[in-house]
Amino acid sequence: MKQLFCPISTERVNEHVPRVTALYVVLTVALGMVFSSLAVIAFVAADFFIRAFTKLRFSPLSCAAYWTVELLKIQAKPIDKAPKVFAARMGFVMSLMIAVLMGLNFPVAALFVAGILLFFASLEFAFAFCAGCTIYTYLVLPLYKN
Structure with a gap:
């Protein structure tokens, strides 16, 4: 198997915060789909937008995740922030697609x-x-190599 590469940066985040944020994304998207709520999916898209394209430290879901990690007193484990930003960009595109498809x-x-x-x-x-x-x-890196 080919070695995986991720975007890299000097910024670090606590690994547990994106993981708990992912749980909140799962719960929120699931609720949005169960209730066919375009507003809930738009909220998720906005949350991903904040994490992917702004310099704000937290989005609503990542803020809730941060407080959950703090409340549970889970020891911080620093990891590279760039892969999480790239994943948030993918999440934004996907949640935007969901919202558009629901709207149509x-x-x-x-x-x-x-x-x-x-x-x-x-x-x-x-x-x-x-x-x-x-x-x-497999999709982005080959575009930069050519």
Whole structure:
């Protein structure tokens, strides 16, 4: 198997915060799909936008995750922030796609994209597996090499 590469930066985050954030994404997207709530999915898209494209320290879901980690007194484990930002950008695109598909009344397509997002977020939460690094290695990196 080819070695995986991730985007890298000098900034660090506590690994547990993105993992708990991923849990909150799973719960929020699942609720949005169960209740066919475009507003909830738009909230998730906005949350991903804040994490992916702004310099704000926290989005609403990552702030809740931060306080959860603090409340549970989980010891910090610093990791590179860049892969999490790349994953947030992918999450933004996917949640935006879900919102557009819901708005255009394509519920099955929206559910399909939501299932993929839920799968990726579940991998992050349960196993600290960043699907973004795999996608970066096989889809983004080859574009820069050519």
